[in-house]
Amino acid sequence: MDPIAKYISQKISKTRWRPISPALLQQPEVFATGSWDNENNSVSIWSVGEHGVSNTDGEFDEEPQLLCASQHDGDVMDLQFLDQDRLVSASSSGAVMIFKLQPDCQALSLAHVWERAHRYSCDNTPCTAVVCRSPELVSVGEDGRVTLYKADQTEVVRVIENADSSTIHAVTFLRTTEVLTVNSIGQLKMWDFRQQSDSPAQILSLTGDRVPLHCVDKHPNQQHIVATGGQDGMLCIWDVRQGNTPFSLIEAHSAEMWEVHFHPSNPSHLFTCSEDGSLLHWETTSGSDMSTLLQIPVAAQPDTVCQQPRCA
Amino acid sequence: MEEVDVEPSTTVIVDSAGFHRKHLGFEWGPGDLLVYETNYKLQGNESCSPFVHIVRRDEDICSPILRKLFNESHLIFVGLQKIKEDIPSKNKKSQFVSISKNYRSVIRACMEELQQNAGKRSHDTHHVSILLAIELIWNLCEVLFIDTAPAGSLLLHLLDWVRLHKSDVDARAREVLQSDSPAQHQSYWDVVISLVLQGRTDEARQVLSKQASLREESSSVFKSMDGLLQTMPIFNPTGTQTLTEFEVKWRHWHEECDRCLQENTFASNRHLETICKILVGDEDTLLEQKELLSTWYHFLVTRLLFTHPTIKPPDLHYYAQSSMNMFLGPRASPEPLDIILLSAFEFDLHQVIKDCSIALNNWWFVAHLTDLLDHCKLLQSHNLHFGSNLREFLVLEYASGLFTHHSLWQLAVDYFDHCPEFGRVYLELQIERVPLDTERKAIKVLRICEDRQMSEQVRSICKIMAKRALRNNRLGSALSWSIRAKDAAFATLISERFLQDYSNKGSFTDLDLLDNLGPAMLLSDRLTFLGKYREFHRLYGEKRFSEAARLLLSLMTAKIAPRSLWMTLLTDALPLLEQKEVIFSVDQTYELMSCLEDCFSSVFQDEDIESTKTELLRLALARNLTMAIVKEGTIET
Numbered sequence: 001m002d003p004i005a006k007y008i009s010q011k012i013s014k015t016r017w018r019p020i021s022p023a024l025l026q027q028p029e030v031f032a033t034g035s036w037d038n039e040n041n042s043v044s045i046w047s048v049g050e051h052g053v054s055n056t057d058g059e060f061d062e063e064p065q066l067l068c069a070s071q072h073d074g075d076v077m078d079l080q081f082l083d084q085d086r087l088v089s090a091s092s093s094g095a096v097m098i099f100k101l102q103p104d105c106q107a108l109s110l111a112h113v114w115e116r117a118h119r120y121s122c123d124n125t126p127c128t129a130v131v132c133r134s135p136e137l138v139s140v141g142e143d144g145r146v147t148l149y150k151a152d153q154t155e156v157v158r159v160i161e162n163a164d165s166s167t168i169h170a171v172t173f174l175r176t177t178e179v180l181t182v183n184s185i186g187q188l189k190m191w192d193f194r195q196q197s198d199s200p201a202q203i204l205s206l207t208g209d210r211v212p213l214h215c216v217d218k219h220p221n222q223q224h225i226v227a228t229g230g231q232d233g234m235l236c237i238w239d240v241r242q243g244n245t246p247f248s249l250i251e252a253h254s255a256e257m258w259e260v261h262f263h264p265s266n267p268s269h270l271f272t273c274s275e276d277g278s279l280l281h282w283e284t285t286s287g288s289d290m291s292t293l294l295q296i297p298v299a300a301q302p303d304t305v306c307q308q309p310r311c312a
Numbered sequence: 313m314e315e316v317d318v319e320p321s322t323t324v325i326v327d328s329a330g331f332h333r334k335h336l337g338f339e340w341g342p343g344d345l346l347v348y349e350t351n352y353k354l355q356g357n358e359s360c361s362p363f364v365h366i367v368r369r370d371e372d373i374c375s376p377i378l379r380k381l382f383n384e385s386h387l388i389f390v391g392l393q394k395i396k397e398d399i400p401s402k403n404k405k406s407q408f409v410s411i412s413k414n415y416r417s418v419i420r421a422c423m424e425e426l427q428q429n430a431g432k433r434s435h436d437t438h439h440v441s442i443l444l445a446i447e448l449i450w451n452l453c454e455v456l457f458i459d460t461a462p463a464g465s466l467l468l469h470l471l472d473w474v475r476l477h478k479s480d481v482d483a484r485a486r487e488v489l490q491s492d493s494p495a496q497h498q499s500y501w502d503v504v505i506s507l508v509l510q511g512r513t514d515e516a517r518q519v520l521s522k523q524a525s526l527r528e529e530s531s532s533v534f535k536s537m538d539g540l541l542q543t544m545p546i547f548n549p550t551g552t553q554t555l556t557e558f559e560v561k562w563r564h565w566h567e568e569c570d571r572c573l574q575e576n577t578f579a580s581n582r583h584l585e586t587i588c589k590i591l592v593g594d595e596d597t598l599l600e601q602k603e604l605l606s607t608w609y610h611f612l613v614t615r616l617l618f619t620h621p622t623i624k625p626p627d628l629h630y631y632a633q634s635s636m637n638m639f640l641g642p643r644a645s646p647e648p649l650d651i652i653l654l655s656a657f658e659f660d661l662h663q664v665i666k667d668c669s670i671a672l673n674n675w676w677f678v679a680h681l682t683d684l685l686d687h688c689k690l691l692q693s694h695n696l697h698f699g700s701n702l703r704e705f706l707v708l709e710y711a712s713g714l715f716t717h718h719s720l721w722q723l724a725v726d727y728f729d730h731c732p733e734f735g736r737v738y739l740e741l742q743i744e745r746v747p748l749d750t751e752r753k754a755i756k757v758l759r760i761c762e763d764r765q766m767s768e769q770v771r772s773i774c775k776i777m778a779k780r781a782l783r784n785n786r787l788g789s790a791l792s793w794s795i796r797a798k799d800a801a802f803a804t805l806i807s808e809r810f811l812q813d814y815s816n817k818g819s820f821t822d823l824d825l826l827d828n829l830g831p832a833m834l835l836s837d838r839l840t841f842l843g844k845y846r847e848f849h850r851l852y853g854e855k856r857f858s859e860a861a862r863l864l865l866s867l868m869t870a871k872i873a874p875r876s877l878w879m880t881l882l883t884d885a886l887p888l889l890e891q892k893e894v895i896f897s898v899d900q901t902y903e904l905m906s907c908l909e910d911c912f913s914s915v916f917q918d919e920d921i922e923s924t925k926t927e928l929l930r931l932a933l934a935r936n937l938t939m940a941i942v943k944e945g946t947i948e949t
Contacts, residue, residue, distance in 0.1 A: 007383050009376035011719055013752075037719040037753070075750060092750045120784040126750040142751055144786060165822035166788030167751055184751070184792040187828060203824060210832050212792055231755070231796075255759055275759050 006063045010035040010042070014079040018045075018101075021084065030067070030105060032087055034076025041076060043089060044069035045105055070099055070108040078129045082151055086111065088137055090127040094118040096139045098151065114156065118143045129170045131179070138179050140168035146181060146191060160191065160198045170216045174223050180240070182213035182228055190240065204244055206236070215260045220267050229257030233274055235282070252280060342742075343716030344368050372674045373717050377429065378439065381422045382714070385680055386723045388414050392687060393730045405458070408688055412454040415680060419447045445649050446677050448477055449668065452656050453681060456625070458688055463624040464558065465549040467616055471511050474613045478606070481506045485519065494522040501583045506604050508587055509614045513541040536577055537584050540569055540591060547621065559622050566592065593618035599638060608639035609653055625659070632657035661690060665702070679710035704731045708738055715742045725760055736764070744769055748777065751789075758796070771797045778802055782809065788825040791832070791839075800836040807838035811877065820846055841872045848884070861888050861895045868907050878911045882929055889932040898940045905933050 013036035017028045029049050035041045046064040074093030082088050087099040087108075100111040118127040118141030127141040135151040144164040148157045166184045174180050177193045178201070186209070189200035212231045219225035224241045233253030236246035253274035263269040270282040335352040338345055345367040372378050392411050395404065423443040426436045455461065455469040475481075485507065488497045500519070507516035517538055545561045547553075569591045578584040589597040598605070598615060605611045612635035616623050623631070632654055640646060646654070648671045655663040669678050685691055686703040700708070711727035714720045724742070728735040743761060748754045754777050761769045774797030781789035787806060794802040813821050820826055826846040833843040844867055851860035864885055867873045873881055885904060888895050896904065908929055 007380045009379040011722075039718055075753075077750065077752070123784065125784070126752075128751070142786070142789070143784070144788070164788060165786060165825045166792050167786070183788070185788055185825060185828070187824065189824075200824070203828070205828055205830075208831065210792070210795065210828070210830050256755060275756065 004063060008066075011037050013076050016079050016081055016087075019081050019084055031064075032079060032081070034072065034079045034089055036075035036077075036092075041072045041074065042069045043072045043076060043079070043087065043099060043108065045101060045108055047105070067105045068102075068108045070110060072097070075126070077126055080130055080132045082132045082137070083134050086151070088130050088132055090130040090139055090141075092126040094124040094127055094141065094143075096127055096130060096137070096147075096149070112154070114149065117141070117147055117156070118145055128168060131171050131173055133173045133176065136176075138171055138173070140171045140181055142167040144168060144183075146171070146179070148193060158193060163191070163198065163200070164189070167212075169212065169214045172216050172218045172226065174218060174226075174240070180216060180218070180226060182216045182230075184212035186210040186213055186230065188213070188216070188226070188228065188238065188240070202240065204238060204240065206246070207244065214256055214258055217260050217262055219262055220264050222267075227260045227262065227270060229253075229260045229272055229274075231256050233257050233276065235260065235270075235272055250282075252282075253278065341366075341716075342745075343713055369673070372439070372676075373713065373720065375436075375439065377422060377425050377436070379720070380425075381418060382676065382720060382723060384418045384421075385415060385676070386726065388418065389680060389683065389730075390726050392684065395687070405460075405688075408684065409454065409459050412450070412458050412684060415684070416447055416450055416454070419443055419450070423447070442672070444477075446672075449649075449652055449656065449664070450677075450681060451476065452653060453664070453685070456628075456656060456659065457661065457685060457690055460625075463622050464547045464555050466625060466628075467613070467621050467623055468547065468549070470613045471617065474610050475510055475512075478510070478610060481510065485515070489519065489522075494519070502604060504583070505587060505590070505601060508541075508590055509598075509601060509604060509610070511546075511614075511617050513544050513546075517541050533578060533580055533584060536572065537587065540565075540572065540588070543568075544591070555622055562621055590614075591618060595638065602639065605639075608636045608650065611635050611639045612657075629654075629658040661685065662702075665706075669706075675706060675710035675713055679706040682706050700731070700733045704733055704735075707731055708734060712738065712742070715746075718747075721746055722756075729764075739764070740766055740769055744772055748773070751777070771799060773797075774799060775802060778806075782806065787822050791825065795832050795835060798835065803836040804838040807836065807842040810842055811838075815880070820849070837872055838874070841867065841874070844872070852888075857888060857891065857893075857895050861885075861900065864888070865896075865900055865903060869903060875911075878907065879925070882908055882911065883925060886929065886932055889936045894936065894939045894943050896936055896940060898937065898944055901933055901937045901940055905930075905937075908933065 012033045014034045016032050018030040018032060020026065020028045027049075030045060030047050032043060032045050034043050045067045047067050048064050049062060072089060072091065073095065074091035076089050077092055078090040080088050082098065085101050085103065087101060089097050089099065091097060094116050096114045096117045097110060098112040099108050101108050116124065117139055118125050120143055125142045127139050130137060130139040132138075132151075136157075137149040137151060139147050139149070140163075144162055144166065146160040146163045146168070148159075150157055164181070164183045164187075168181045168183045171179050171181045174190065179191050179193075181189050181191065183189070185205075187203055187205040189204075190202040192201045195201065209232075211234070213228050214231065215229045217227050219227075224239055226238050226240060228236050228238065228246075229252070230236075233251065233255055235248075235250045235252040235257065237248040238246040252272055253276050255274050255276035257272050257274045260270065260272045263271070268284045270284075271279065272282070273279045335350045336347055337350045338347045347365045347367055348363070349361050368374075373382075388411060395407060399407075423440055426440045426443070430436050430440065451473050455466075455473055459469065461469045481503070484499055485503045488494050488500055488503050491497050494500060500523075504516050504519050507513075507519065520534060520538060520541075523534060543565055545558060545565055547555070547558050569588060572578065573585075573588050573592055578588050586597060586600075590601070593615065595615065598611060598618075602611075605614065609632075612632055615635060616631060620627075620631070636646065636650060636654060640650075648667065652664055652667045652671070655667060665678050665682055668681075669675070672678070682691065682703045683706075686701075691702055707727055708731055711724040711731075714724035714727070721742075725739065728739040728742075731738070743757060743766070746753075746757055748757065754773060758770055758773055761767075761773065774793045778790040778793035778797075778799070781787075781793065782805075787809060790806050791803065793799075794806060810820070810822075810826070823846075826843060827850070829839070829843045833840045844863060848860050848863045848867070851857075851863060864881060868878060868881055882904070885896075908926070912926060
């Protein structure tokens with residue numbers, strides 16, 4: 001199926017499908033986008049397939065239509081849906097914001113802001129990533145802080161100061177109380193919130209050049225398998241229980257890899273997107289990784305990829 | 313400096329804060345102007361406004377809808393550059409025509425969207441009229457220069473051009489036809505005449521038939537008119553008929569029309585008489601239809617249709633000039649658009665480009681059009697006296713304007729890439745000035761530089777980011793930036809910072825970084841020392857004393873350690889010397905002693921603390937030496 005391209009008047013940094021309740025069998029039709037590099041950035045909600053009927057293969061023929069949008073202070077560095085109605089964004093101004101979406105998708109409003117969640121002593125610093133497992137949120141930033149929040153509480157639950165001496169680029173939940181972060185000196189660090197100390201439970205890194213890692217994603221079913229992507233475009237699959245080397249290393253891209261995602265319901269499929277302008281779809285065969293590689297070239301550099309669950 | 317041959321227009325800068333004083337100072341920026349009040353001729357207690365105002369020259373760039381125009385045309389531009397040189401020229405021409413059509417469809421789409429949003433902003437209506445004019449000019453250039461139709465087809469293309477840009481005829485025709493009694497409609501004859509003026513004889517006949525069915529007695533008149541309209545020859549470029557044959561046929565038909573007029577066939581109906589006169593090409597009648605024609609170029613094309621349908625391109629400008637004069641009359645002065653179109657009819661490309669540059673406030677149109685014409689090899693490659701050719705100059709100007717935009721700068725990079733002479737230099741200068749708020753943006757900028765081997769810029773940007781990180785005490789970030797730039801000097805600076813922290817606090821900060829330096833350690837000597845020193849501390853902590861001792865010694869003897877720290881290192885050796893077990897061998901102890909003497913002689917310190925330490929060290933070393941000699945001298949039994 002050919003991708004449909006539509007020009008909108010802003011550069012998009014992140015796009016995420018809105019989750020649908022598990023009881024329903026339909027495909028998600030609504031997605032959110034966040035913009036960057038504008039004087040006035042915004043978070044927008046779009047819908048596909050509302051006007052035309054999606055045909056039997058589940059493909060959409062229509063262009064996305066804008067439903068609603070809200071102003072966003074600073075570039076949108078990361079975007080996650082907390083649940084069906086709430087959207088969390090990480091801003092380049094250092095704030096973490098929760099947006100509330102009306103049930104009929106007619107309006108998007110700012111529900112809560114944690115200002116200066118990430119900061120230097122006299123400056124603001126971007127919050128680089130945010131991850132949710134309702135009701136908890138974890139954010140990380142260029143200041144090397146890891147912050148834990150609860151969605152309904154105004155006070156921050158816990159801050160790990162100086163968790164990292166370099167920028168933390170991405171974070172993912174491993175277990176309910178454990179997160180994994182990746183930083184710009186090529187290390188994966190595991191943090192356990194049950195522990196009182198502010199030091200990581202485990203540090204993993206590749207021997208060899210310390211290439212910055214930009215993205216990380218956990219296998220949906222197996223909590224110890226994670227995939228990372230970095231500045232050199234290498235895709236690494238790690239088993240965090242054992243050792244310091246990833247069990248799979250693939251030269252996926254020729255430039256920075258911005259996002260990597262396992263398919264939520266079909267984890268033998270992996271998607272990566274990169275600054276070199278390509279979006280790649282990977283499939284594992286019989287336990288070990290790599291094989292088919294379906295390349296979808298895109299005109300400009302994609303910053304973000306997000307799949308619908310349940311797509312064939 | 314070129315002479316200015318057009319009086320520059322005055323732009324009024326409206327300022328709500330109020331410039332009370334008359335004396336302003338200004339400074340040019342890349343796309344903006346900074347304006348401020350000066351103290352010149354200030355009297356008494358008056359004071360100046362303390363503000364500096366930014367005046368933006370090009371407001372089009374900020375329109376969200378026009379932004380799509382820039383984005384889509386960028387894609388077309390890049391596609392055009394990739395057309396290979398070696399394909400035959402006939403295929404190339406069709407490709408260029410389709411690219412030109414692409415550009416025009418982008419302009420149209422933008423215009424439609426602006427029209428849908430019209431009323432929300434007054435800017436939008438202004439933009440719509442400008443886009444209309446741009447599309448008109450582009451279409452004409454496509455017909456005359458890119459598609460280069462020969463005589464015969466030329467007129468057909470010009471007819472299409474006029475029809476496209478005079479769309480209200482269709483709306484009116486529909487209105488008339490859908491009314492209850494079309495023949496009685498007040499615009500009925502206007503519609504028929506408009507259709508004839510545009511050469512749409514079939515449709516004119518269709519509308520005329522509504523009339524004919526009503527009046528029986530004059531049906532013969534209508535039949536004759538219908539006959540004339542039906543038999544009007546239209547040149548078919550793909551057919552077998554040659555131009556000469558067509559000319560002959562057309563002459564016949566023209567004479568037929570003339571004969572009808574002489575015989576007063578249509579005397580009973582003045583409207584039909586008017587139409588007949590038009591068919592003959594009577595200029596006065598055509599001029600009477602000014603309101604329906606509305607523009608001089610419509611008049612021109614209609615005139616040619618009914619007097620010279622086989623017009624050749626070089627003869628076009630005669631008729632163009634005279635048409636314009638006739639239509640506008642002696643008093644009216646032509647608008648800039650009219651002058652541009654006239655220059656196009658005269659095949660004076662350079663004049664067209666020049667006039668467009670002056671009339672429009674944005675380089676978009678001239679840059680893309682000139683680039684396309686240059687690809688068609690239509691521009692003479694005379695060099696401007698500042699080095700590059702016209703196409704490159706315009707593309708550079710356009711791209712420089714884009715670069716000042718907070719978001720569109722990424723498009724400008726591709727434009728610079730396709731300017732062979734100065735593009736790289738411009739890019740090098742501009743890319744360093746992109747504001748870097750987040751690391752992610754810096755990474756994208758760096759990727760652009762690295763792809764083009766702009767190592768100077770890479771180093772410079774990494775240094776900016778590293779310095780910023782250092783200022784905020786993010787030593788790990790600073791180090792990762794230095795590694796990317798392969799900047800040994802900065803890595804040394806960072807290591808110094810670490811060592812400073814160590815001597816101030818007594819312990820290392822950021823252990824996660826130091827313990828995991830890996831091969832990056834080799835970037836600079838100081839960094840290597842730092843890594844190894846930390847390793848020494850770690851080995852000591854793990855009680856692997858002999859390895860620690862070996863490492864410590866190698867740090868000093870291999871001269872990796874800076875002299876200033878030797879005292880510290882030797883002091884670190886002290887606890888190892890004082891262990892019950894002998895750790896340092898005889899040779900190692902001798903080396904340590906020589907290091908100490910070296911240290912003592914070169915590093916000047918007369919403080920008591922230092923001399924006490926030296927004393928202690930000497931004592932410890934001596935003791936160790938004795939124990940070591942004994943140990944090594946003992947034969948194991």
